[in-house]
Amino acid sequence: MLRKTVMSMVLVFILTLALGLVTAQAKTTDSKTPAVDVMTQAIGSAAKEADNSSSLATVTRKQINDNIYEYTMVIKVGKGQYDKIGIHRIVKEESPWVPIAAEKAVMMIHGDSCNFNTAFGTIPGQPASDSLSAFLAQKGVDVWGIDLRWTFVPDTATDFSFMKKWDTSRHIKDIKLAVKFARAVRALTGSGHGKIFMLGHSRGAQFLYAYANRESQLPEPARDLKGIIPMDMVYKFSPADSQLAQAALERYQAYKSLYDSGTYVNSDGQNLKGLAWLTASDPDGISPIIPGFTNKQAALSVLTATYATYQPLQPITPFYHYLAGTFDENGFPDGLQYVEQMDKILGIALASPSFQSMGEIIDGEAIISGAVDVPYDDHLADIKLPVLYVGAAGGMGEYGVYTTTLLGSSDVTVQVVTLLPAEAKALDYGHADLIWADNAEELVWEPIYNWLELR
Template sequence: MSRLGLVVAVLVACSSALASPRTLTEAEQLASVSAPFAATREHVTGDIYHYQFDIRVGSTPNARLRIHRVVRELSPWRPRPATHAVMLLHGDFANFVTNFVPSLGNPTSSAPGLAPYLVSRGIDTWGVDRRWTLPTTDGDVSDLAGMGVNQAIGDTAVALAFARATRTVTDRDPGRIALGGFSHGAQLTYAYAAADGRHVSAIAALDIYYDIAPEDADLRALACANAAAGRDALAQGVTDSSNSLFITAGQLARSTPDEPSPLFPSYTNRGVVLTLAGLTWWLAPYTPLYHLSAPVLDAEGNVTGLSESSEDSVSAWFASAPPHQSMREAVEFDEIWCGTSPRPSLANIRVPLFYLGAAGGFGDHGLYSTTRVSSTDVTTLVIHRFGPERVAEDFGHGDLLYAEDAPTLAWGPFAAWLLHH
């Protein structure tokens, strides 16, 4: 066995001991981790490097865990020990790299990235990609139908156990770590902490709701309608919620921004990305004026630019999206919001919680969920640029990750909270 193979075998053994699996699924996953596996290392900036581990956990085409670690190094493959650690879960039409280390994406982004920022503040930063991010455009998606929330919870548990085991070896620290997520990754963070939570010392939800407030009955009704439509699609054999719209829009905006769009002929390619980012509520009204990026609006309400995130970072975010996404996961997330599926209660969560919202995203609508946990240590921060009369122009959902001022407004408070917990 190679030296690297021996290291991974030791880590897997440690993972099994740390995990004490409660379910057969997780036990089987941990037991099946074996060679062949792939481990890569790439430079981010300064002494910060990105490690990626692809580890097979089953026999289906995409039964792999893609685990990420962004860390400062003492020397190649030798991380600088850190006393604080977090695992970050990505959102829709993204993976760990494109959400949190976008400078390594394809295409590369000018956004510096939350993960390197946290690492530079002494926080060992991990992540795991959900399985639907793995297939290529023409890849095997025959197991896409099985990629639901329960599988994602199980994969998160295994990834957390692997991270803790690795830190036992490299940092002499077997302790629990924080779990944070962005968007639907934050909904998964809530779900994991409510269902299991054994590996986590604290959780952070970046702009999401899990329980919808009574006064937001219209948002619940939307989730119920989406869940019903999604169930119908699943019954008809639709398993792929394709990200082709975002990919094509992003690519065209980068290559021929001023040409008429083949997607929406009344817009230019640039105009399509500006509209998808700044008027997202047209397609996805998670809140009444929900948008991914704070728009600059003209007198007619058209988007003429973006005020927080650069067009380069937003188009790169779109263009680098994984081609496939699980319809089942989307439906099950909607069913959690609707309240029509068995789900773990937020009352099971007793660890510290940090909610970071964007006024133009889920924003204040995400605060109700923070009142439903049993934790006595709850911190909330919603970033507002304007008053409620200008929410349509305010800090957007994706601005938490890509805005020029995100390090000051969002990442700094998040890092301070992690260092305190």
């Protein structure tokens, strides 16, 4: 998700103290089976197709619910310590290590300060089946996802020079490897080698559009995608929103200045972890971040009034916020509208990666502004895939619809979750409510499945 750093660096010290308290992991089963041999074979062919040198490092398998299992593959994609990606498969099994033959498959791309699990999968302390990936797998969809390189960088890292060339182009290359791998494994395990859908939330939708933009120039047999599902992302502003495009240019210039000075990392995830730890350990303590607020109020403010945290820069859209909040008579945040258990959100924050490469953030602002020449929007009119745009009225919502009008597709479906009048947009369904809210299954996940079923 898009984030702007505003928290004090005291959180770095706080988080360091908290390390080791939030490292419990679900048990997994690692096994040498014919299925692993299949994956080894698949990564070889995928690497060749994607022109991306890689090798299979580890494979783990764990039960999600009933006969739904998650396979997690770590793939080495370079010589560096953190040159690796994760690939997930959540699917029904006929028997141990034998997935069902599934007609529909989707590759999910996470956003900022997330990994696959904290965006779409298993959330610490929550039922393993309570996720978009498990929901679709239960319906018979073959669900895949990626962990981008920066998700493997540990909380203790201090030298980020290796991130210098980690940008949209690098991540698209890794995503292509993941897609080719998924198609190869599906072919080898009975689901055929057909094209697959791609779903991206937030920054993940930026990568989705960039992927489809590049793929549109390939011969049809070399293409991978059957359809795309961008979730709550602005890729291009309409001419009527030129002021918002100008704000994107100003954010681009600010981030680019940091990059040019040698800052190749964005540490918003670390700061959010610090806020989460303070809230979990001392919710009523006085916040060192927002004067006059408790730790819990500070965390709720960042979640529910995210637009205020961008200052002195402007938020991507007016009243943009992660989650819809509730506020007391004095205007202080006191809860979340659509997430009953605050512990759920704290668990997500504590389990998410601390660091992210700056490159794709700069690319994103360049794309959105329209004032900086980048290669990721040159062929939008050549994208003729079926499209489902899913937005949140309190996130990027309707602002993300304009991009769909620039595509060459004749099959475009738009769904913006809107629960309040326009004048209450600051309180409406938020950017991350689409994937974390208690009612997301009904409002978001079910419509996504229904759209997939018709294509």
